[in-house]
Amino acid sequence: MKVFRYLAATLVMVWALGFLWFTVALPQPAGDEKTDAVIVATGGAGRIDQGLAVLDQGLAPRMLVTGVDPEVRPEEFAAQFEVPQDQMDCCITLGFTAVDTRGNATEAAAWVEQEQVASVRLVTTDWHMRRASAEVARALPENVRIVRDAVPSAPSLTSLFLEYHKLIASFIAGLFGY
Template identity: 25%
Template sequence: MKSRSFWALAFLSAVVLYRFVDEFQKVQSERIQSWTKTPSADCAVVLTGGAGRVREGFDLLVNQNVKKLVISGVYSNARLREIMPVWPFYGNLSENDVVLDRRSETTYGNAQQSLPIVEALKCRDILLVTSRLHMYRSYRTFRATFPENIYIEKHAIIGGRFESSVWESGFEALKSLFYSFWAY
């Protein structure tokens, strides 16, 4: 009986290790394509939580690459001018073109809370703005949540160093592995 339990545990451990290594490789293989082409969509959905993401969203809006900007995962009491204090330097942007999602706390929540906003804004396509490291899990979560008729284009940015450490990639792969069981 003990040997059966041992082999069952060994098999389960091997499967989890295989899945983790697979997720790790997928997280690390995410490429930045936004540098080689000019992005364009009805809306951009920016996932907060990393350096440069919100500013990239505003750059897309001011450069008219998108018509509306959804910033997902801001603090519940946050105000637009607090999030983007350099707003006056962006010219004549309208606050009506920016929607703040104050309810999301996770990547899954970002997708769930952004969908009704995107639908209300009548966006046919979106640019998903997050870090390169976070893009694999984010894109898969959004793709699993959003209907097929809404096209999602990846718009990854560098949120620090270009290459992530093994520790950072491993932690993201672990989160992606967890998400693969219930979110996508």
């Protein structure tokens, strides 16, 4: 019984320290490193704006927005984010198949292969970055370099708690090849 209590106490301590690390050391925005493309996972404020800023600054020549609602038309997207039509035509792909983070990774991997991209800048919210980048890294070929570009946010404790557990579940699923 003592061994069980020791093991349980150790697991609780590891969980608590992991959660503390997760909440205190959120990923940060990337610097001025150039990549072949930017991938934006929808779902949080500032993500698409950051992706467009990357394009405008010349840090990447093209962008995939993954997880776009199938009802959104490209012209609606362009109007909402004030994207010129020539930029939509040349540089922005809207992905409509993903409904979750794993789907974002699958959609991104197919696009990266089609576009023959060797490096990507992944844009998502700071609290979502660890899990999103792990899922994308699992889906992409090993030779594709990923630059993590986190959008700063002010997440609630509830959001952090849920995302931490999703990260743990994702890690465990990755260990078993899921």
